[in-house]
Amino acid sequence: MGKTEKRPEWAPEEGGKGFACRVMDGVAAGHDGISSYAGTSSNKPVSQYRRTKLTAQGYAEGVLKGDRGILGRTITMVESNLPAHMDQAQEILKILLPHTGNSLRLGITGVPGVGKSTFIEALGCYLLEQGHKVAVLAVDPSSSISGGSILGDKTRMEKLGRDARCFIRPSPSGGTLGGVARKTRETILVCEAAGFDVLLIETVGVGQSEITVRSMVDFFLLLMLAGAGDELQGIKKGIMELADALLINKADGDNKLYAETARNEYERAMHYLQPSTEGWVSHAFTCSAVTNDGIDNIWKVISRFKEITSKSGIFEQHRKEQNIRWVHEMVDEHLRSLFAQHPEVTKILGTIEEQVAEGTLPAVAAVQLLLAVFGGKQASEMEPLRT
Ligand SMILES: Nc1nc2c(ncn2[C@@H]2O[C@H](COP(=O)(O)OP(=O)(O)OP(=O)(O)O)[C@@H](O)[C@H]2O)c(=O)[nH]1
C-alpha cells in the first residue's frame, strides 16, 4: 500500500509541506480478510454491495448471486462470536437453507506433510477443468495460534488461489474444536448456496479433528505415505475405519514401487475393517499430487460413490443423520457451558469433588446432587454438603 503526497490546488506554490497531506491508497477489498474475488488480482470487479450495511435478505441475495465480497462477509458473520452477528447469521442461513445441499462434501485428512494441500491443488484444478465450482475450507482447531493452516499454505495452492472460479477459506480461529466445527458446517451451507458444487475440507490428521470432519462430509479420504513406520499405521487404524478411500500419495519417481506395495498391504488390511459407509467397500489407491498421476482415477472413485449411495438413499440418509447428530452435539455443548457457568453449581463443585475423591460421597450421588442444584434446588437444602 503506497502513500502519496497530495497538495490542494489552492495551496500557494511556496507553501511548503504545511499545505500537503499524505493520502493512503485505498484497498480493493473489504476488511473481512478476503479480496472481493478469491484470486488476488486487484483489478477484478469489486462487489456492488461493498461497504453498505446489509439486511439478512441483502446478504442472502448477494450470496445466491455468487457475489464474492458478500460471500466473504457472510462467512465472517457466521464465524463471529458476537451475539448480534450470530443472530443475523442465523437469519441469513434460514433464507439460504432451501438453496443448500447441492454439493459433494469431501473431507481430506492425513498426517502433516503427507501432501494434503498439494493434493487439493491438483484435484481442485482438475475439477475446475471439468467445469465444477470448487470451494476449499479447512478445519484446524490450532489455527488461532498458527494463523490458519491454509493461509500459510497458499503457496501450495497457487494456481487454485488465483482462479476466480475457486474459493479458498482458511480455518476459522474459533478456539475449541466444537466452535470451529460449528462455523465450518455453516460455511459449507453458505458456499453451497453460492453455487459451489464440490467442497474440499482439509484437516490435519493428528487427533479429534478428523472425527469431527468425518461427521460433516459425504466422502472421507485418508491420504497416506508408503513406508511410514508401523507405529504410525497403528495410530491410523481407527481413522482408517472412517475412510471411504485410502490414497497413498507421492507415488512418483523411486517411490512408485513402494507406494504400490503399500497399496497392496492396505488393501489386505482393509478386508478386516468395518466399512465406513453402508453399501460401499473402501479401497486403497495411489496417486501423485505432483505429477497428477491418479488424480482423475480418485475422482472417478468419488463420483461412483456418490452415484451408488445416492441410488441406495444412503447419501441423503447420512446427511440427515449428520444434521440430527449436530443438533444433539450443540445441545450437549450448550448445556455443558450453562452447567459450568451456573453460579450455584460452581459454588459447590469444589466441595463435591473433594468428597468424591475422599470416598465420602458416591459418584452417582454427586451427579444427582449437582443436577438438582443445576435444576434450581438450593445447595443448602442438600444433605451431604452440610458435613
Ligand atoms: N514427490 C512428491 N512430493 C509431494 C507430493 N505431494 C506433496 N509433496 C511434497 O510434500 C511436502 C508437503 O506437502 P503439503 O501439501 O504441504 O502437505 P500437507 O499434508 O498439506 O502438510 P500440512 O499442511 O503441514 O499438514 C511438500 O514439499 C510437497 O511438495 C507428491 O505427490 N509427490
Ligand SMILES: [Mg+2]
Ligand atoms: Mg496443508
